[in-house]
Amino acid sequence: MSLDTIPVDLRRLRACLACSLIKSFEQFLRDGCDNCEEFLRMRKDSDNVYLYTSKSFTGMAAMMQPSESWVGKWLRIGVCCPGMYALSVAGSLPREKMRQMRRLGLFCGNRDRSQ
Numbered sequence: 001m002s003l004d005t006i007p008v009d010l011r012r013l014r015a016c017l018a019c020s021l022i023k024s025f026e027q028f029l030r031d032g033c034d035n036c037e038e039f040l041r042m043r044k045d046s047d048n049v050y051l052y053t054s055k056s057f058t059g060m061a062a063m064m065q066p067s068e069s070w071v072g073k074w075l076r077i078g079v080c081c082p083g084m085y086a087l088s089v090a091g092s093l094p095r096e097k098m099r100q101m102r103r104l105g106l107f108c109g110n111r112d113r114s115q
Contacts, residue, residue, distance in 0.1 A: 005034055005083040014053035015086035016040075017093045018101070019077060022060060022084040028053055034081040039101065052093065059087030 005023070007013055012025045019035040032043035033052075042048045061071045064082050072078035077085055092098070 005081060007084060012055075013057075014049070014055050015057040015089045017052050017054055017089060017091055018097075018106075019080050020057070020075065020086040020089050021080065022057070022086055025049060025053075034083065035077075039104075039106065040097070052097075054089050054091040056090035057086035057088060061085050061087060 005021070005027075007022060007024050007027065009024060013022055014025055014028060015022050016028075016033045016036055018040060019033065021033055021035055023031075023033075028042050028049045029044065029046055031037075033040055036052075037043060040048060040052045042052060061075065062084055063069050063072050063075075063077065063080070066072045066078050066080060066082060069078060071085075072080070075085055075087070093101075
């Protein structure tokens, strides 16, 4: 596991709207999302970081061994990379991105549990 995925500071944290991975704004800008970069292309694109992440999320769960993690199964992220994940993320991806993800067979559920 790369420690670059783990947030090093609690300021400016954001959660990916697709997979709920938590990183700082700078980490998303520098590295993109470790799970969704191929699809969301956040690396070096601050507009996409703002569009596909949310600063409003609740709870954090660490997932270190995805294939053996009950947390991964519970959050439906068992195939994602190790890291810190939000339990709930306010907001959603644009509808067209959600349609594209469904066509590709990628999980695209609403991670907003605030209601």
